[in-house]
Amino acid sequence: MTTTTTPPAVPRAAARTKVLQRQGAAVALVLVVAVSWLVFPRFGSPDNLRDLALQGSFLAVIAIGMTFVIITGGIDLSVGSLYALGGVLAAWGSQYGFLVALALPLVVCGVIGLINGLLIARTNMAPFIVTLASLLFARGLLLAITDEGANTYQIPADSAFVELGRGTVFGFGYPIFIAAVLAVLGGVVLNRTGFGQNVFATGGAEQSAVLLGVPVAKTKVLVYTMSGTLAGLAGALTAAYLQSGVTVIGVGLELDAIAVVVIGGTLLTGGMGTILGTVIGVGLIKVIQNVINQIGTLDSNYQSVVSGVFLLIVVVLQRILRR
Amino acid sequence: MPTDPVIEVAGVTKTFAGVRALGDVDFTLQRGEIHALVGENGAGKSTLIKVLTGIHTPDAGSVTRNGHISTIYQEVNLVPLMSVSANLFLGREPRTRFGLIDRARRDAEAAELLRGYGITADVSSPLGTLAVGEQQMVALARAVAADADVVIMDEPTSSLEPREVETLLGVVRKLHEAGIAIIYVSHRMDELYRICDTVTVLRDGVNVHSGPLGDLPRIELVSLMLGRSVKEIEKHGTTAFGEGHQADTRPVLEAVDLVSRPRVGGVSVSVRPGEVVGLAGLLGSGRTETAKAIIGALPLDSGTVLVAGKAVPHTVKASMKAGISMLAEDRKTEGIIPNLSVRENIVLAALPRLGRFGVTSRSRQDRIVDTFIERLRIKVSSPEQKVAELSGGNQQKVLLARWLCTEPKILLLDEPTRGIDVGAKAEVQELIDELAREGLAVLLISSELDELLDGADRLVVLRDGAVAGELEGDRLTREHVLAAIAAEVTDDSGDHAGSHQDSR
Ligand SMILES: Nc1ncnc2c1ncn2[C@@H]1O[C@H](COP(=O)(O)OP(=O)(O)OP(=O)(O)O)[C@@H](O)[C@H]1O
Ligand SMILES: [Mg+2]
Numbered sequence: 060m061t062t063t064t065t066p067p068a069v070p071r072a073a074a075r076t077k078v079l080q081r082q083g084a085a086v087a088l089v090l091v092v093a094v095s096w097l098v099f100p101r102f103g104s105p106d107n108l109r110d111l112a113l114q115g116s117f118l119a120v121i122a123i124g125m126t127f128v129i130i131t132g133g134i135d136l137s138v139g140s141l142y143a144l145g146g147v148l149a150a151w152g153s154q155y156g157f158l159v160a161l162a163l164p165l166v167v168c169g170v171i172g173l174i175n176g177l178l179i180a181r182t183n184m185a186p187f188i189v190t191l192a193s194l195l196f197a198r199g200l201l202l203a204i205t206d207e208g209a210n211t212y213q214i215p216a217d218s219a220f221v222e223l224g225r226g227t228v229f230g231f232g233y234p235i236f237i238a239a240v241l242a243v244l245g246g247v248v249l250n251r252t253g254f255g256q257n258v259f260a261t262g263g264a265e266q267s268a269v270l271l272g273v274p275v276a277k278t279k280v281l282v283y284t285m286s287g288t289l290a291g292l293a294g295a296l297t298a299a300y301l302q303s304g305v306t307v308i309g310v311g312l313e314l315d316a317i318a319v320v321v322i323g324g325t326l327l328t329g330g331m332g333t334i335l336g337t338v339i340g341v342g343l344i345k346v347i348q349n350v351i352n353q354i355g356t357l358d359s360n361y362q363s364v365v366s367g368v369f370l371l372i373v374v375v376l377q378r379i380l381r382r
Numbered sequence: 383m384p385t386d387p388v389i390e391v392a393g394v395t396k397t398f399a400g401v402r403a404l405g406d407v408d409f410t411l412q413r414g415e416i417h418a419l420v421g422e423n424g425a426g427k428s429t430l431i432k433v434l435t436g437i438h439t440p441d442a443g444s445v446t447r448n449g450h451i452s453t454i455y456q457e458v459n460l461v462p463l464m465s466v467s468a469n470l471f472l473g474r475e476p477r478t479r480f481g482l483i484d485r486a487r488r489d490a491e492a493a494e495l496l497r498g499y500g501i502t503a504d505v506s507s508p509l510g511t512l513a514v515g516e517q518q519m520v521a522l523a524r525a526v527a528a529d530a531d532v533v534i535m536d537e538p539t540s541s542l543e544p545r546e547v548e549t550l551l552g553v554v555r556k557l558h559e560a561g562i563a564i565i566y567v568s569h570r571m572d573e574l575y576r577i578c579d580t581v582t583v584l585r586d587g588v589n590v591h592s593g594p595l596g597d598l599p600r601i602e603l604v605s606l607m608l609g610r611s612v613k614e615i616e617k618h619g620t621t622a623f624g625e626g627h628q629a630d631t632r633p634v635l636e637a638v639d640l641v642s643r644p645r646v647g648g649v650s651v652s653v654r655p656g657e658v659v660g661l662a663g664l665l666g667s668g669r670t671e672t673a674k675a676i677i678g679a680l681p682l683d684s685g686t687v688l689v690a691g692k693a694v695p696h697t698v699k700a701s702m703k704a705g706i707s708m709l710a711e712d713r714k715t716e717g718i719i720p721n722l723s724v725r726e727n728i729v730l731a732a733l734p735r736l737g738r739f740g741v742t743s744r745s746r747q748d749r750i751v752d753t754f755i756e757r758l759r760i761k762v763s764s765p766e767q768k769v770a771e772l773s774g775g776n777q778q779k780v781l782l783a784r785w786l787c788t789e790p791k792i793l794l795l796d797e798p799t800r801g802i803d804v805g806a807k808a809e810v811q812e813l814i815d816e817l818a819r820e821g822l823a824v825l826l827i828s829s830e831l832d833e834l835l836d837g838a839d840r841l842v843v844l845r846d847g848a849v850a851g852e853l854e855g856d857r858l859t860r861e862h863v864l865a866a867i868a869a870e871v872t873d874d875s876g877d878h879a880g881s882h883q884d885s886r
Contacts, residue, residue, distance in 0.1 A: 182743075251482035256472055263461035270437065270459040306672050330463035 079204035084339045091346050099353050107229050107349070113300075115345040116238035117142075118315060119338060120293040123238075123245045124286035125316040126337045130249075131282050132262035132329025133186035137175060139291040139312035140197035141168040144295025147201055150304030153220045160220040160299075164291040171197060172287015172369050176280035184313070190283075201306060208306040216302060224299025234296045243287070246334040249344075258282060262329025319344050386413045387448065388532050388563050389434060396429055396587075398839035399764045403429040405587045406443070411532065415555065416564045418574045418595055421584035421607055422803040424761035426566050428456050430584065432486055434565075436506065449531025449563075456536040456567075456774045456801070458517045460524075462510030467492035469509050470524050499523050500549055514541045514712050515665045515829075519549070526553060528590065528665030533557055534565040537774065539573060540801045542713075543665040543829040551577055569775070569803050571600055585609050608805045616663030632691075634823045635706070635792045637676050640685035645671040647847040648685075653823040658814065661827045662863050668847035669827045670711050673794045676825075677701045677708045689792065705791030707731070709781055709798055711827070717781045720770035724762050725751045727769050727780050732787045754783035757813070759806055775802045782810065786817070793817070796827045811837060818820075831863060843867060 095102040128135045145164035153160035171193055178189045181247050214221055226233045228273055249255040257278040260268040268275050298304050319340035325332025347365050383565045386642045389411040396404040404426045411417050419427050432438040433445060435453050460469045467489045468475075475483040476491060492505040498517045503512055511522065518541050521664055525533055535554075557564060566578055566805050574581070574595065581595040583606045605612045633652035640649045645668045653659045661669045674680040687694050687849070689704040710717045719727055725733055729747050751765050760777045762772065769780055778801050785793060799807045814837060818824055828834050834841060840854040843866040851866035853859075 158713040247482065251485070253473070253475065253483070256468060256475065256483070259464050259468070260461045260472060264459075267459040267461055270453075270455055271461075326463075330461070 082199035084336055084343060088339050088343045088346070091321055091343060091350075095346060095350050099350060101353060102350065105230065109232070111345055111349050112220075112235045113232045114349075115341045116232070116234040117293045117297050117300075118312070118319065118345070119238040119341045120234075120241060120296070121286075121290050121312065122316045122319045122341055123211065123241055123334060124336045125313075125325075126245070126280075126320050126325055126332055127249070127258055127282040128186075128286050129317070129320050129325050130258050130262045130329055130332045131279055132265065133179065133279065133282070134190065134317065135172075135175065135283060135286045136187065136190040136313045137171065137193040137197055138286060138316055139309040140194045140201065141171060141290035141309075141312075142294040142312055143289055143307075143309035144168060144197045144201045145291035146298035146301075146308065147212060147304035147306060149220070149295035149298040150214050151204070153212075153214040153218055153298075157219045157223075160218075161215070161223070161295060162219075164295040165288050166291075168197075168291025168294070169284055169288035172284040172290075173280065175287065176283030179283060180276040180279040186283075205304075205306050211306065212304045214302045214304075220299050221302055222299075224296055224301070231299070234300065237292075237296065242334055242338050249334060254278070254281065259330060262326075262331075263332070268278055274319060308358070315344065385410075387411060387446075389448070389451075390444075390446040391430075391434065392444050394430075394433055394445065396426075396433060396440050398436060402587050404433065404440070407584070407587070407589045409582055409589060409592070411563050411565060412580075413563055414558070414561045414579045415580055416558055416566055417579040419565055419567045420569075420574065420577035420581060420603070420760075422805055423779070423801075424773040425584040425607075426558045427584055428536055428773060429587075430567070430873060431455075431534055431567070434534065447532075449787055450529065451532045451534060452525045452528045452530035453534040454518075454521050454525045454536060454538050456540075458514065458521050458541075460509050460517060460521055463508055465489075465506050466496070466503065466509050466512065466520060467505040470495065470505075470520060470527070473868070474528070476743075484774050495523055495527060496520065496779070499553075500546065513665055513670075515543060515546055518542060519546060522550060522553065526557065527588075530562065532563045532565070536567045537569070537801055538566075539568060539570060541829075544831065547573070549672075555572075569801065569807065571603070571804070575600070579700075583607055607803070634690050635676070635825070636688040636691075637672075638686050638688070640672065640675045640687070641683040642671060642675040642680045643683055645847050646675050646680070649675075649847065649849055651676075651825065651842050651849075653825055655791075655823050656818050656820045657840065658818050658824040658838045660834035660841040661825060661844060662831065662834050662841050662867065663844035663850070664867060665829070667844040667867075669844055670796055671847070672844065673708060673796055673825060673827060677706050677794060679708075684797075694711065698752055702731075702788070702790075706789050706794065707785040707790035707792070708794040709785050709796055711796040711800075718769055718777050721768060724755070724760070724765045724769055724772070724780055725765040728754060728765075728783045728787060728834040731784050732789075750787050751783075754787060756782055759809065775806065778802055779806065779810075790822070792823045792825070794825045794827075797829065798826070799828070799830075799833065816857075831860060835860065835863070 061301065078230045101107055106154065121142060125135055145168050148164040148167055149160045152163040175190055175193055178184055179186050191346070205211070223233055228236065257273045260271065261275050261278045265275060294309070297308065319330070320337050321327055322343060323333065323336025323340035325336060351361055351365065389409070391407060391409040394404055394407045395402070407430060409430065419430070421427050429438065431453065433440050435451055442742060442881055464472070470492045471488050476487045478484045489505050496505065499522065501516050501519055503516060512520070518538065521537060542550060549680060551573065554564060554566070566574070568574055571583065578595045580604065581591070581598065582589060583591040583603070585607060601612050631654065634655045635653040637649065637651045640646055649668065649672050651659065651661070651672070661672060663669050671680055676684055678696045678701045682696050687696070687701070689706065694700050694704045718885045719730070725747060728751050732750070750766070754760070755762060755765060760779045760783070761776050769777055772780065782798060794812070799810050802810060811833070814826070826834065828837055835858055840852065841858060841863060842849055843851045843853065843863060845867060853862050853866065
């Protein structure tokens with residue numbers, strides 16, 4: 060193939076939009092990091108950066124699944140609860156060894172995701188409603204197996220499972236690498252496989268996708284299963300890191316996950332998005348939270364205020380750009 | 383004739399919520415033939431196709447398929463946000479050694495393939511950035527590339543301009559030579575007679591005729607479709623589209639030097655009350671964009687729009703208030719709201735006028751809606767039926783009704799008869815005439831040259847976003863328009879009516 064250069068017809072404006080949507084968050088991230096670096100001497104310390112990356116990795120694992128869901132035009136509100144449930148199941152399972160501790164949360168959360176997907180794809184119920192129900196369901200299940208949250212399962216400090224959350228390479232925790240590998244995998248699956256194309260087609264124009272022979276229902280089932288499984292995994296990693304199954308975490312985490320996906324340029328209406336954008340979105344939110352913590356005097360409640368404002372700005376920008 | 387059917391349908395019946403779309407239909411497609419499927423809007427053509435392809439399951443009857451079917455549906459059914467190449471190869475992407483999608487090869491092959499269809503747009507840009515006609519060509523390329531025994535085309539030419547129609551017919555012929563059977567749905571009789579061997583006529587969901595097309599006089603075909611006698615049709619004859627407009631002298635609409643980059647580069651058009659002005663030109667010459675610029679839907683870089691001599695602020699709202707309405711070309715993305723009822727869709731634009739303090743009289747709405755349903759012969763089970771459930775042509779009529787009931791002074795019509803059957807087409811044209819006689823100023827965009835020549839009092843020919851010529855009187859001929867489109871004519875638009883016409 061020699062020539063693929065073609066004159067741009069209309070797409071100049073579209074190309075500009077693309078660049079801004081793709082790079083907008085990246086530019087913001089670079090700016091925020093640069094400013095923080097200059098203003099807060101502790102920000103750039105290796106310890107702080109490692110901690111930042113580690114904190115980000117748990118959210119990133121969830122947000123990768125959420126990216127797929129949102130690109131299909133759906134939403135998954137259950138991930139915060141599944142995250143907490145996954146942690147408790149991992150902690151409880153750790154008494155039976157590494158494998159159980161890891162597999163149990165993945166399987167249980169995966170099955171709940173599968174049920175989400177089946178209900179959404181087969182009964183045509185709104186994703187919002189279905190996953191809201193499983194948010195409540197998973198929280199309830201969690202409270203039931205922990206005696207209303209009174210019972211916190213501990214993971215023995217010498218168990219191999221703890222290593223998964225606390226082990227490091229060059230000081231960087233294992234979860235960071237796990238998240239990185241998943242992000243790369245997610246990107247490849249999204250852009251370079253038939254399944255990924257189906258995800259885009261489903262969210263871009265569902266009716267057309269059906270006529271084009273895309274297995275829309277199957278695609279939906281898969282993305283929700285994925286999202287549930289990844290939330291369970293993030294919970295398991297967190298439990299390993301904390302050495303216990305904390306029952307009160309993950310409340311509202313689904314909103315953080317949705318926020319970073321949208322900040323990363325994925326359209327909330329579906330059909331368009333990138334994993335890279337999501338990773339950048341995670342970076343952005345985590346850096347801002349980190350800085351607010353460093354200011355110390357600023358109430359940490361302002362974290363959500365700031366993330367909220369950010370989300371708003373990005374969504375408004377997307378609308379304007381899409382004209 | 384030896385029979386070797388690729389598709390055989392026997393006794394198929396399909397009902398939607400009490401409405402019979404197909405009733406006991408038999409249909410046979412022989413290997414290698416080009417089979418025309420015709421009928422009025424709502425006759426059941428698209429439904430039959432969806433039964434053939436398995437999208438709809440028939441209530442009764444059997445469908446036998448002896449081969450792979452590939453279909454271009456009536457509305458462009460691709461994914462606008464995905465790239466052109468991704469759409470083209472969705473489901474059969476070229477792979478690398480590792481089984482991953484080979485994006486470079488996909489883009490290269492797509493560019494190569496589409497060049498054969500006259501499309502040179504960047505294949506990695508979103509499909510939605512292409513013009514409707516170009517999207518239709520991508521859909522065609524996609525359907526053809528998929529190694530099928532049968533290719534079904536549901537009104538493939540309705541959004542194409544003449545040159546693209548030729549490309550498409552060329553593709554159809556090539557498929558035919560390769561022994562592929564084709565089902566071809568179109569409301570354009572010329573096309574049918576040029577390429578089709580056999581015809582099946584549906585009327586109200588019933589197969590009223592199947593047989594060779596060549597032997598069937600046009601008028602008989604039309605009479606079969608409409609269910610009226612040949613005599614009756616002969617009496618009505620060809621419509622007297624375009625006759626008897628008496629244009630007032632002062633223009634009610636004046637667009638002066640409109641520039642809206644990149645597609646509109648300095649267009650001036652004026653329309654007088656009672657006049658129908660046609661906008662001609664190839665696809666991409668800026669016709670739609672000019673209309674959009676006039677009504678304020680595209681940002682203006684410079685230029686002014688005057689209504690009755692007064693400058694109108696450049697917003698859609700202000701334009702509508704000044705009395706301009708526009709029927710958009712792409713009903714799927716720019717007009718129809720599929721989940722609302724026919725009534726709601728029709729009164730939508732007129733609501734502000736119909737009511738007071740935000741309260742609208744329901745009985746008044748019903749009266750208006752009933753009038754238009756009757757006048758345009760919109761086929762609905764009730765005004766409360768969802769628009770999404772109407773056939774393509776009937777959706778177009780609903781849109782037309784929407785803009786007519788705003789009682790505009792100036793009506794911009796972008797492809798008003800696209801997808802409308804012969805009977806209704808004549809009626810729509812008649813209606814445009816009638817409205818012009820009542821003093822409405824009409825700007826008419828159509829890819830069908832004949833429609834422009836018949837209907838318009840004056841033609842403005844656009845090329846590359848600029849006026850390439852203005853024709854009226856004697857110079858309103860096919861030759862002159864084609865010459866202006868092809869830039870073979872020196873711009874002598876100053877002298878008109880009466881000048882001797884000789885096409886060089
Ligand atoms: N999903 C649906 N729900 C309800 N009614 C439907 C549905 N699809 C089609 N119909 C009805 O079935 C009839 C046949 O429609 P169809 O789309 O097959 O017509 P068509 O011959 O393709 O017309 P056109 O030339 O306008 O495209 C119409 O009356 C239409 O309203
Ligand atoms: Mg149809």
